[in-house]
Amino acid sequence: MSARLRTPWFRTDAGVARRRDVQERSRWRTRLTPRSIILVRAETGEISPKSLASVVSSFQAVPDPMQRYRQLLFMAKTLTPVQAERLCDMYKVPGCVSQVWIIPSLKDGLVYYDAESDALLTKGLAALLIKALSGNSPEEISSVTPNFIADLGLKSALTPSRTNGLLNMLSLMQNQARSFL
Amino acid sequence: MPAGTSSLSALASHARGHHRRGRCNNWRGRSARVEASASTERRPTTLGEETRKDFPILDQKTESGAQLVYLDNAATSQKPNEVVDAHMFYYKDYNSNVHRGVHYLSSKATDAYELSRRKIARFVNAKTDREIVFTRNASEAINLVANTWGTKYLEAGDEIILSVLEHHSNIVPWQLLAERTGCVLKFVKLTKDTQELDIAELRSLVNEKTKLITTAHVSNVTGGEAPVAEIVELARGVGAKVLLDACQSLPHMPVDVQSLGADWIVGSGHKMCGPTGIGFLWGRLDVLETMPPWMGGGEMIQDVFLERSTYAEPPGRFEAGTPAIAEAIALGAACDYLSRIGMDRIHEYEVEIGRYLYEKLSQVPKVTIYGPPPSRGRASLCAFNVEGIHANDLCTLLDQAGIACRSGHHCTQPLHRYLDVPGSARASLYFYNVREDVDAFIDALRSTIEFFSEFE
Numbered sequence: 159m160s161a162r163l164r165t166p167w168f169r170t171d172a173g174v175a176r177r178r179d180v181q182e183r184s185r186w187r188t189r190l191t192p193r194s195i196i197l198v199r200a201e202t203g204e205i206s207p208k209s210l211a212s213v214v215s216s217f218q219a220v221p222d223p224m225q226r227y228r229q230l231l232f233m234a235k236t237l238t239p240v241q242a243e244r245l246c247d248m249y250k251v252p253g254c255v256s257q258v259w260i261i262p263s264l265k266d267g268l269v270y271y272d273a274e275s276d277a278l279l280t281k282g283l284a285a286l287l288i289k290a291l292s293g294n295s296p297e298e299i300s301s302v303t304p305n306f307i308a309d310l311g312l313k314s315a316l317t318p319s320r321t322n323g324l325l326n327m328l329s330l331m332q333n334q335a336r337s338f339l
Numbered sequence: 340m341p342a343g344t345s346s347l348s349a350l351a352s353h354a355r356g357h358h359r360r361g362r363c364n365n366w367r368g369r370s371a372r373v374e375a376s377a378s379t380e381r382r383p384t385t386l387g388e389e390t391r392k393d394f395p396i397l398d399q400k401t402e403s404g405a406q407l408v409y410l411d412n413a414a415t416s417q418k419p420n421e422v423v424d425a426h427m428f429y430y431k432d433y434n435s436n437v438h439r440g441v442h443y444l445s446s447k448a449t450d451a452y453e454l455s456r457r458k459i460a461r462f463v464n465a466k467t468d469r470e471i472v473f474t475r476n477a478s479e480a481i482n483l484v485a486n487t488w489g490t491k492y493l494e495a496g497d498e499i500i501l502s503v504l505e506h507h508s509n510i511v512p513w514q515l516l517a518e519r520t521g522c523v524l525k526f527v528k529l530t531k532d533t534q535e536l537d538i539a540e541l542r543s544l545v546n547e548k549t550k551l552i553t554t555a556h557v558s559n560v561t562g563g564e565a566p567v568a569e570i571v572e573l574a575r576g577v578g579a580k581v582l583l584d585a586c587q588s589l590p591h592m593p594v595d596v597q598s599l600g601a602d603w604i605v606g607s608g609h610k611m612c613g614p615t616g617i618g619f620l621w622g623r624l625d626v627l628e629t630m631p632p633w634m635g636g637g638e639m640i641q642d643v644f645l646e647r648s649t650y651a652e653p654p655g656r657f658e659a660g661t662p663a664i665a666e667a668i669a670l671g672a673a674c675d676y677l678s679r680i681g682m683d684r685i686h687e688y689e690v691e692i693g694r695y696l697y698e699k700l701s702q703v704p705k706v707t708i709y710g711p712p713p714s715r716g717r718a719s720l721c722a723f724n725v726e727g728i729h730a731n732d733l734c735t736l737l738d739q740a741g742i743a744c745r746s747g748h749h750c751t752q753p754l755h756r757y758l759d760v761p762g763s764a765r766a767s768l769y770f771y772n773v774r775e776d777v778d779a780f781i782d783a784l785r786s787t788i789e790f791f792s793e794f795e
Contacts, residue, residue: 234794256729256731276729
């Protein structure tokens with residue numbers, strides 16, 4: 159698994175085959191650029207780690223934006239409450255419209271996160287990322303690319319500032335994971 | 340299905356079926372209904388209904404499929420067709436630099452630019468159009484006063500009195516000035532009961548060291564109006580100057596600089612039906628004449644020699660470089676548009692619809708509205724919080740129902756700290772809003788609160 163992670167998928171034979179499939183399906187005639195490779199990857203749905211893939215597919219299954227909000231709010235409720243004294247600035251996500259803190263910990267070589275926010279939707283987004291990333295190795299977490307955000311189907315439900323907030327949360331979590339390497 | 344499904348479906352159907360149910364503010368939809376019922380009941384059309392056609396931008400659906408209800412007018416107003424046209428015609432018909440050439444287009448552009456200055460002067464009843472300085476926005480106008488008058492006349496120990504409700508634009512330039520000159524900033528708090536500027540505290544702060552009193556004419560959060568006559572009287576008593584941030588008053592009520600008695604007011608074009616990138620400073624001519632230039636460049640000079648320059652008289656002295664010509668001309672068109680309706684009429688209508696908003700909103704459980712009650716006089720906006728729901732969450736879901744509201748600190752962090760809340764949501768009206776907009780907002784707000792109550 160981890161060996162495959164280190165090799166970009168599009169260099170494997172299976173990946174090339176998939177790429178060709180997609181190319182034919184979408185009748186793309188232009189040469190593949192790095193950007194289109196990303197698109198292909200999103201279309202083929204190969205997202206790792208598995209926990210992330212399952213979060214993405216569970217969100218994709220919800221057709222209605224209001225239901226996706228509902229799902230986020232439910233996820234927010236699943237988070238373990240964080241004690242106020244742990245909410246210090248080093249855990250605070252910068253550039254988010256609401257206040258949000260993400261606190262990492264390492265257990266048996268795997269990274270786990272806790273999060274808190276004053277806004278429930280933001281807390282739901284943090285919970286989503288925690289569900290997607292918690293319990294994976296620092297290597298796996300740091301190799302996640304943010305492309306999956308587009309696959310969540312949350313775009314119409316999130317203002318750009320919240321999407322940026324989600325990106326900022328992800329990059330903080332990845333930096334935290336890297337610090338365990 | 341869980342019990343909360345009803346609220347979800349209510350909100351979703353609100354978003355989707357808002358228009359179909361005929362509850363919407365879609366102008367064509369309404370006209371048809373009004374005509375249909377005309378035989379039985381004919382009520383006089385409101386200003387909102389009359390002017391709606393001038394703002395086609397309002398007739399659209401948002402990404403979620405809901406009819407747009409624009410209630411973020413305190414952040415920026417929409418622009419009527421004729422303002423958009425004035426902007427466009429400048430570029431299409433007579434784009435040319437002003438005050439420069441002798442050719443036809445240049446003189447046409449210069450005429451239009453200077454005519455716009457006269458329109459603004461008339462709009463605020465200035466004694467002469469030389470009292471109007473075009474700036475990029477109100478913030479620049481305040482910075483201009485701080486960097487010219489402030490730098491020249493203020494010394495260490497001098498005092499500037501502001502209030503805790505100021506917009507950041509009317510705090511930060513004075514903080515920068517205080518760092519440069521050593522002058523001291525003093526902040527007036529609000530009255531406990533009505534959250535209005537505490538004039539008694541202001542009176543106690545004024546002394547012979549006071550050189551400037553500055554405040555928002557109308558607050559963008561509390562909606563309260565400053566007691567300008569008393570402020571001016573207190574300032575005159577010690578020879579201090581008065582600057583009013585009129586961004587939230589100019590679009591909504593008659594502003595007469597001669598009767599106000601302030602030394603400067605600043606205005607923002609885009610909040611009064613004009614374009615962004617243009618604002619203005621009005622200053623009493625005798626005061627403007629004592630102010631040194633701030634930014635150097637073309638236009639603001641009289642003669643330039645290699646070792647020194649002499650400067651133009653106001654307002655040219657303060658307008659370095661090629662100005663925002665199209666924007667200035669379009670702001671003039673906005674003044675024409677507003678004047679044609681009549682600022683008295685706009686104010687009268689907004690008092691009525693603002694009271695309607697306040698009353699409807701205060702009936703919603705768990706809502707706290709900031710600022711004075713309508714009986715004390717307040718702008719047609721409500722900044723508020725719903726107990727247990729973050730303002731950002733609230734406005735995100737209101738957006739799903741097509742309601743454009745602002746959430747956050749509205750560039751007034753000190754005020755929110757003073758009120759002891761992290762932020763607030765704000766619904767702000769303008770003359771083209773109608774009661775149905777308020778109704779749609781209240782409906783969506785109730786559904787949103789119900790939606791969140793599932794997760795308590």
